[in-house]
Amino acid sequence: MRMLLIHSDYLEYEVKDKALKNPEPISEEQKKGRLEEVLAVFISVEKVDETNPDEVVEKAVNEIKDVASQVKAENVFVYPFAHLSSELAKPDIALEVLREVEEKLREEGFNVKRAPFGYYKAFKLSCKGHPLAELSRTIVPSGEAKAE
Numbered sequence: 088m089r090m091l092l093i094h095s096d097y098l099e100y101e102v103k104d105k106a107l108k109n110p111e112p113i114s115e116e117q118k119k120g121r122l123e124e125v126l127a128v129f130i131s132v133e134k135v136d137e138t139n140p141d142e143v144v145e146k147a148v149n150e151i152k153d154v155a156s157q158v159k160a161e162n163v164f165v166y167p168f169a170h171l172s173s174e175l176a177k178p179d180i181a182l183e184v185l186r187e188v189e190e191k192l193r194e195e196g197f198n199v200k201r202a203p204f205g206y207y208k209a210f211k212l213s214c215k216g217h218p219l220a221e222l223s224r225t226i227v228p229s230g231e232a233k234a235e
């Protein structure tokens with residue numbers, strides 16, 4: 088899994104078109120979303136994650152918790168983003184992983200939104216620009232060497 092974490096004044100998105108034949112079903116309300124004072128987490132779920140999705144979810148949540156506490160963010164935006172890796176996991180696995188990351192963060196007490204999966208979306212982001220505002224993390228299941 089590859090994550091790009093951007094501490095932002097706000098992140099807002101608007102669904103445009105389907106990017107998959109069968110994107111995640113969404114309500115009218117989910118076609119637009121916005122959070123203020125947010126840790127935006129752009130996530131590419133990778134093929135290697137398919138060997139142990141539960142472990143990758145746990146590691147991702149721990150990394151996000153760690154960054155959120157450093158930047159003092161209580162709002163987290165989980166954003167499916169297929170552009171951080173050339174070895175993507177299958178969509179059904181990726182969606183399941185992202186749903187679990189969202190759920191576990193909520194269980195940890197964060198105010199969490201997740202952008203819809205399988206769509207092209209317009210988005211606006213206002214990065215805060217402090218030294219910890221732009222971070223990336225690479226997560227792999229244990230026992231898997233990560234090719235750089």
Ligand SMILES: NCC(=O)N[C@H]1[C@@H](O)[C@H](n2cnc3c(N)ncnc32)O[C@@H]1CO
Pocket residue numbers: 106107130131132133167168169170175176177178181203204205206207208
């Ligand atoms: N910017 C727009 C976009 O990325 N759209 C992506 C994601 O929403 C989602 N998606 C598919 N596979 C994955 C994956 N392995 N990891 C994360 N998202 C995925 O499906 C869309 C087309 O790839």
